Amino acid sequence: MERELDFEKPIFEMQKAVEKLKSVSGDNKENFEVQLGELEKKLVERKKEIYDNLTPWQTVQVARHPRRPVFFDYIKNIFTDFIELHGDRCFGDDQAMLGGFATLGKKKVMLIGHSKGKDVEENLARNFGMARPEGYRKALRLMKLAQKFNIPVITFIDTMGAFPGLDAEERGQAEAIARNLTEMARIEVPIITVVTGEGGSGGALGIGVGDVVLMLSHSIYSVISPEGCASILWRDASFSPKAAEALKITAKSLYELGVIDEIIPEPPGGAHTDPQKTAEEIKKVLLKYLKKLSSLSTSKLINKRFEKYCSMGKFTR
């Protein structure tokens, strides 16, 4: 039995009822057919209702769901011919950040993303998707390669944040992210970014300066984790749900704040209930924006990106 989230209880109970009805055999089976159909319909409706009305904190839980598709799933389900490229040419090959050539439909692209694992073992190897400086430097190297090959860059964001470790500090975590922000502003090919799970602060933005920024409907993107914010501003991590609300970290909030361009809908029940369908939705939107961006000249592309980021923020003059 899969671990359920608190708010998913009604869904799981209905699912159990459906299973039970399905297991009924013999003469009565036909009598149940109608009931079963109705119940299944209700289940879908209830799922949609619950998932359409998640609180920010519940969204955080979905975004971090242990079965939520990871970068490898998207590589497999959206792209073909992934040719992984390794290393930052300075220090090492960060397994928390992957990248390489890939084909989307007929389009050749450079694909880069944070890579979480599927189980504990893989997560340990991939450092739970928390990249070190060499990860960000590998990402930048691949973006520059994309520029040379004149192919668009697509980045997938799913990280708690950049790794906060002694070694990461020594090798310049801050500089690595800062360098990416600076260079990405001027990269001469289109950049499309998709936040698929957790968009954890600078660690997310480090590969997130896109011409187009998209979010899955139950992903989050925040300047600080709700837990971090709660422990600083409320002096108590148990206020995380409150912080999650105050920080406005859902796709809908970010769309309203003008930070992202489009929300990609997830199937009712969340991306983890139907990774294939989720991938299809992402693919559709990526193709749409690739087409749109490919019509722009290089100078127009860069100017538009500059204007986009210059207009971010709200203040009083």
Added chain:
Amino acid sequence: MPWFIKTRSERETKNKLKDDIWVRCNSCKAHIFKQDFINNLNVCPKCGWHGKITAYERIGITLDSGTFKEINETIRPSDPLSFTDAKGPYTEKVEASRKKTGLNESVVTGTGKIEGCPVAVAVMDFRFLGGSLGSGSGEKILLAANYAYDHKIPYILFSASGGARMHEGILSLMQMAKTCAGVARLNEKKIPYISVLTDPTTGGVSASYAMVGDINIAEPGALIGFAGRRVIEQTIKQKLPDSFQTAEFVLEHGFLDMVVQRKNLKETLHKILSYYNR
């Protein structure tokens, strides 16, 4: 009331009097005459510890007297998220900070001259909400970079910040991309960008414009780093040495060009600018 119990106000008056005359060095703990401390640019005359200084004090000791012209000084925070935490609404914090500092944002920007060389400057002030990077500060840093770009003059930026401002959520994070975009554009016209990292330069500010100067300079002992010490200690389950994330540590690891004492900063900046041959 017994003679040995002092009322709160008596005690406060006495402490305040003490504060008016004495400063205690954060490093060597020596008591210093406040006037001596101020005359020494808020640097401990005994051990060389660099205390914080305000944005206008920094401008005063860096730019040629009378040359500073402030720009965009009316930009101030709004409250895009209607943010309230345990201590109350963000708007109240902003007002308290504005009142306390006389500033509208965590950064002061403008133009001036260093030994006759025209420059655009941005100077962060830690007193304003911990020097945090909000939408207003990001805008001012960008506009100062744009001024440098339009007028083809070097850009000098003094950081003093705990990082991005949580109260403006994702919009604060986006200021990192915005300010870096501004700084990145200077390369097109080969305009020098000098980053001066002062105590502290951490989090989102270290991970954006502060670390990507053509030249990175820091003041001695300044705290410079990405993640907080406590977070790292929890991650690696080890105590970190005192020298961790100091300017000297960052210099040793190759991310700074030099560590320069406050009293020598202006001269150093001038020397560097004198190599700019355009």
